[in-house]
Amino acid sequence: MDVIINIAEAKAHLSDLIQRACQGEEIIIAKNNQPLVQLVAHQPKSQIKFGLLENDTATQDLLNIMDIDVADDFYNNDIFPETK
Incomplete structure (x- = not known):
């Protein structure tokens, strides 16, 4: 399941988002509800x-x-x- 989160909220919950991305969850960071980047675990x-x-x-x-x-x-x- 993709999670789309705005930059301000991503800043506040970065550690949690990193942990979720490491577990395979797809995290997309957006600005003004427009997707900008995808947070993925390093390979x-x-x-x-x-x-x-x-x-x-x-x-x-x-x-x-x-x-x-x-x-x-x-x-x-x-x-x-x-x-x-």
Whole structure:
């Protein structure tokens, strides 16, 4: 159930409104009965980090080997003769 509350009343009951929003209730703060903002509980950002393996030497070695193999196939062993 949406709760629409004017700014003055929201100021007076902010702690209660925060608690209700944290429990999942939809709180909308209005000015002159026109909705302005919605009070919602904070959702932490994802913990996924891109480049997570960038300093992993085993992964880098594998990528380097793959790059050499691809280059060997593409250039017919002309660029990397030491890989023969």
